[in-house]
Amino acid sequence: MTLPEHLVAKVYQLYLNTYQKAELKFERLTLEYFFNTRELSHYLMFFLEDELIGFTQLIAKGRKLVNRYIGLDYGKSYNHGLYFAMFIRAVEFGIREGFAEIELGATSYEFKRILGARQHPTWNYYRHTNPLFNWLLGKLRSVLEPSESELR
Template identity: 80%
Template sequence: MLHIEDLATAPEGFLPDEPEGAEFYQAFQTARLDDFSFGYFAVYRDSALVTVAPYFVMDFRLNTLLPNGWLKRSLSWIRFKLACIGHPTVDAGRIQGEVSQETLAAISTALAKKGSLLAYKGFAEDLPLRGFVAAKGLPVPVLSIGPDYYQAMKSDRRNLLKRKLKKAAALRYEECAGLPDHLVAKVHALYLNTWQKAELKFEKLTPEYFANTRSLSHYLLYFLDDELIGFTQLIGKGRHLVNRYIGLDYARSHEYGLYFAMFIRTVEFGIREGFEEIELGATSYEFKRILGARQIPTWNHYRHNNVLVNWMLGKLRGVLEPSESELR
């Protein structure tokens, strides 16, 4: 017999081997993102904890995943209270413990009390769910690295990366464990530049996010003279490194090819620190393919509490899937 507890904070030992584990989830949910509320479903069989599923709740516009254009504008009025298993910014959905039809049915019943539109974000296509519509999500670029990474690369690609890195040589480059207080506001401002430029906007981070997560992070920093014009936030654990966020001063970074240099420096950092894989973030796929990243598919699963609306979701599956422009 299953029963569920709804927890405000992650239970001890939640995702202990993941870079984005309990500490990251807790730091994120206390960063004053007013559009979200967070929690964890702890599933027990008799008295034994068998599953922990993180969730978040938000107001969700159906056009959120669409590129800018007439269709996005025309669907802007359709919104739901979304209750979602997963995390707003972690690309791969993670449930700890048993993932079975029985445990997911119990979780979905509890989730249905939080919102009208239910979702499981970033999971495999074959997640054992009944009555959900499965829609393709953004694939996650994952790069395998090691000491022979550059030697194994074709010479034309290796030379291309050398040229792009050389273009940024006039910038001062620093690596920093954590983030100094005096750079938090500047890092947030640079992040907002990339947020404004993004075609898909799901969350909008606060300065508190960067302050809360700095103890978990390494920062790669890029200065023009003494002014910070770019950053990369990295979070790593074990064999796995995650490229969390970047930020750029677009008015001055293009001249130095900074965007490309940031990812090359991330690869160099990962190799030097002994990581075996880097999750590069679900954007700008073309350059990440040049680096050698493979694309890990993800699926989002949706169900509306209203049977008719749920039927319509099945017919509108394409609206919920990434556009061609987002996959470039």
């Protein structure tokens, strides 16, 4: 399902909830990102009665399905086990649609292992256009990388 235009603002607010709660933050997406990618993505949307309380954005890359972003209303989703249900539904969607591989994304490695996921090594390369910032990023590398315990 693509993201209906009338839900873009609500999806963005749910994304911000998750972004603000995250321990490790990458770039903060804009409302325009969700508007511009809404027809390129599959969205799993989760409602409590008539209220959207969670979403998962999935993007197909050939035979691979990538779980890009999620968003939650933490005040309403916790009692319903929504975080767990979102990943289960993403896997069900990937199987039903015939994807050969599903990438569940970075972070929450232990939780995803419980679901049966296997971790594959990945690397992020970065270079800032400002040489001073680029040097600083190199020095902060250990802070930006997941810990050994998170990778096991």
